[in-house]
Amino acid sequence: MQEVLNINGISKSYGPIKALQNVSFTVPQGSVFGLLGPNGSGKTTLLSIILDILKADTGSFAWFGHPGSPATRKQIGSLLETPNFYHYLSATDNLKITQAISGRGDNASIDEALKIVKLYERKNSKFSTYSLGMKQRLAIGAALMGNPNVLLFDEPTNGLDPVGIAEIRELIRELAKQGKTIIMASHLLDEVEKVCTHVAIMKRGHLLTAGPVDEVLANEDIVELGSPDLIALEKILQQYPGVTQIKATDHPSLQVFFPMGTARMEAINKHCFEQGVVLNQLTLKKKSLETKFFELTND
Amino acid sequence: MNLLALVKIEWLKIKKYPAFWWMFGIVGLTYPGTNLMFYYGYSEGTKGKEVASSVAKMLLGNPFAFPETWHTVAFLSSVFVMIPAILVIMLVTNEYNFKTHRQNIIDGWSRGQFVTSKLFDVLIISLVSTVLYALVAFGFGAWADYNNIGRWAEQLEYIPLFLLQTFAQLSIAFLLGFLIKKAFIALGIFFFYNLILENIAVGYAKFKLNDIGKFLPFEISDRIIPSPAFMSRFGKDMKAAYEKALDDIPMHIALTLLLTAAIWAFCYWKHKRRDL
Numbered sequence: 282m283q284e285v286l287n288i289n290g291i292s293k294s295y296g297p298i299k300a301l302q303n304v305s306f307t308v309p310q311g312s313v314f315g316l317l318g319p320n321g322s323g324k325t326t327l328l329s330i331i332l333d334i335l336k337a338d339t340g341s342f343a344w345f346g347h348p349g350s351p352a353t354r355k356q357i358g359s360l361l362e363t364p365n366f367y368h369y370l371s372a373t374d375n376l377k378i379t380q381a382i383s384g385r386g387d388n389a390s391i392d393e394a395l396k397i398v399k400l401y402e403r404k405n406s407k408f409s410t411y412s413l414g415m416k417q418r419l420a421i422g423a424a425l426m427g428n429p430n431v432l433l434f435d436e437p438t439n440g441l442d443p444v445g446i447a448e449i450r451e452l453i454r455e456l457a458k459q460g461k462t463i464i465m466a467s468h469l470l471d472e473v474e475k476v477c478t479h480v481a482i483m484k485r486g487h488l489l490t491a492g493p494v495d496e497v498l499a500n501e502d503i504v505e506l507g508s509p510d511l512i513a514l515e516k517i518l519q520q521y522p523g524v525t526q527i528k529a530t531d532h533p534s535l536q537v538f539f540p541m542g543t544a545r546m547e548a549i550n551k552h553c554f555e556q557g558v559v560l561n562q563l564t565l566k567k568k569s570l571e572t573k574f575f576e577l578t579n580d
Numbered sequence: 581m582n583l584l585a586l587v588k589i590e591w592l593k594i595k596k597y598p599a600f601w602w603m604f605g606i607v608g609l610t611y612p613g614t615n616l617m618f619y620y621g622y623s624e625g626t627k628g629k630e631v632a633s634s635v636a637k638m639l640l641g642n643p644f645a646f647p648e649t650w651h652t653v654a655f656l657s658s659v660f661v662m663i664p665a666i667l668v669i670m671l672v673t674n675e676y677n678f679k680t681h682r683q684n685i686i687d688g689w690s691r692g693q694f695v696t697s698k699l700f701d702v703l704i705i706s707l708v709s710t711v712l713y714a715l716v717a718f719g720f721g722a723w724a725d726y727n728n729i730g731r732w733a734e735q736l737e738y739i740p741l742f743l744l745q746t747f748a749q750l751s752i753a754f755l756l757g758f759l760i761k762k763a764f765i766a767l768g769i770f771f772f773y774n775l776i777l778e779n780i781a782v783g784y785a786k787f788k789l790n791d792i793g794k795f796l797p798f799e800i801s802d803r804i805i806p807s808p809a810f811m812s813r814f815g816k817d818m819k820a821a822y823e824k825a826l827d828d829i830p831m832h833i834a835l836t837l838l839l840t841a842a843i844w845a846f847c848y849w850k851h852k853r854r855d856l
Contacts, residue, residue, distance in 0.1 A: 332686045335855045355688035365683035367674070370596055381589045382687040423687075 385427025
């Protein structure tokens, strides 16, 4: 798969604070790439560097195989951190400036973008009169203008109400279906899990993990088992080969952890039955992104 | 992206910015207003038939008639550079305030193009101010002494000199806004330095420090338009001072060009390297 973005060993410091430390990963074409991390983990700093807003101390990045430049940025619809527009201009006039600078789209695409983000009726109102949610939607509209193949959203649902959040999630899914590459920083894990194909998790400037969501989440097999006699079940599983950890859940049931790809459901079932414990539940579970995130980012 | 495209984008930003039209209106009133005040003073002082009036008329000539009007109006109008300076500072600090200095780059400008776009803002505002000055100067020339209208093409060099002086001083205003980023602080420093501090320093240096104040940022370009010619008619010392001021104009043009070029070169250098 071709790479849209290649980040190679980027570091950035603000005085004694190391905002990014040797961060490297790639974003494949057509992926929805979630960049996760708690506040202050360096997500926005990293996105700012790849958009030439901040200068990296060391490291490099390439868009479409070329070093970052105005020409590459013009091909990317971006919303970085906050909606940045001229307060005294209307939505249409602001998008005219975006259009003139980026060269993406034409006058018709301004109306089109405003319709997608449901601001068409207020297109002649000054930006300063917009609510926070409307400002955010205008920024998303500006990114969508001219239908770019790569989109970069930094916390795209900031300031939106629940309906707005659902609409943006749906929009991102729709854009992904069209084959767009979407890079999205967020701390709304549920949101990312629902739409992303790839994920990178950061903490205090370090990249903890990156890759396809399934791979990142499934670095171990989790088997959930239920039985009328959980005490006996736990006892016989402690001797089972390959078990790394057993946890009781609230259901009640047990979660049994194996190294990735080693849990054999039939063998586990057979083992329990032979040891005289009858199962009423046996499922191979995927770890939620939230669980993985806390696991990685908790000290 | 060509330069015309940059100008068009800046025009999109400026044309619906109320402060631009306010500045246009205020300059449009201030230039003729100030000159009218001086002209009124001159007319009142010279219209009588008594000896004093005749002497005043003989001494002053008519500073608002062609070709002196180009010089007199340039000198009097240049005092009001602070009005377009407010606009220049607002235009650059607005970009920081709205964070559009980042968005313009995100959307596809280079950092150099951003500075160039601002250079055009300053140039456009300087040109608008110069056109207003030229219209006012021409108006006074035609009105103050119509008999001299045949000499309208003399001393036209004050038009480019006014443009250079305005551009140079607005470039300093830009530099303050560009570095300080906060409109009120930049405006405060501009006014305090331009109206008070530098004038005190220049005055002090004139008597105590061998006139070294002529190399201060605003004074460098202030001296490309010396006091009006009638100032030379108040005695031998004044005449000598006026003639020296005229002789120094080429040096001050060179210094102004040098300082202005240095300001813009610094802005390009700084903006290409700094975090936005």
